Amino acid sequence: MSELTNREAYIKQFDLFLDKKKMRKTPERFAILRRVLMFPSHFTIESLMESMEQGSFHVSRATLYNTIQLLVEAQLVRRHVFEGLQVQYEKAGATPHSHLICTSCGKVKEVRDANFIAYMNARKFTAFTTNFYSLYVYGTCSTCARRMKKRKATPNKEV
Numbered sequence: 001m002s003e004l005t006n007r008e009a010y011i012k013q014f015d016l017f018l019d020k021k022k023m024r025k026t027p028e029r030f031a032i033l034r035r036v037l038m039f040p041s042h043f044t045i046e047s048l049m050e051s052m053e054q055g056s057f058h059v060s061r062a063t064l065y066n067t068i069q070l071l072v073e074a075q076l077v078r079r080h081v082f083e084g085l086q087v088q089y090e091k092a093g094a095t096p097h098s099h100l101i102c103t104s105c106g107k108v109k110e111v112r113d114a115n116f117i118a119y120m121n122a123r124k125f126t127a128f129t130t131n132f133y134s135l136y137v138y139g140t141c142s143t144c145a146r147r148m149k150k151r152k153a154t155p156n157k158e159v
């Protein structure tokens, strides 16, 4: 998947995928892919919908949803199901990274860990070929940790 380095590569791969599936190459499908590529990081169906509207490109929610499913199937987009959060998506060609998920506020931070990436690249599994991997780390972000500490320090007077 490392060949997904520019916009043209995504468009070409989607084109080939639609050919193979004998599906129509509608302008909507490609407009959605182009929008997806404009997101620097994660997005949700809602934020993608908003972005399409801002670009004055009107598509139905159903079309958007179906196209995202196709992009996931074509291995151009990855779906993330973080516990307790809305489904998020991101480009498949993004540089490998891990996700730190705050269980208090739901913030997701992306981190690059060279050691972990090197380890995973070298890791061979018996009777299994790795296509990609994803690491989710759940915890508390510093903002939430600070807030919790404060709350503990000042007793609740509202009782």
Ligand SMILES: [Zn+2]
Pocket: 102, 103, 104, 105, 106, 107, 140, 141, 142, 143, 144, 145
């Ligand atoms: Zn937090």
Ligand SMILES: [Zn+2]
Pocket: 042, 090, 097, 099, 110
């Ligand atoms: Zn990510």
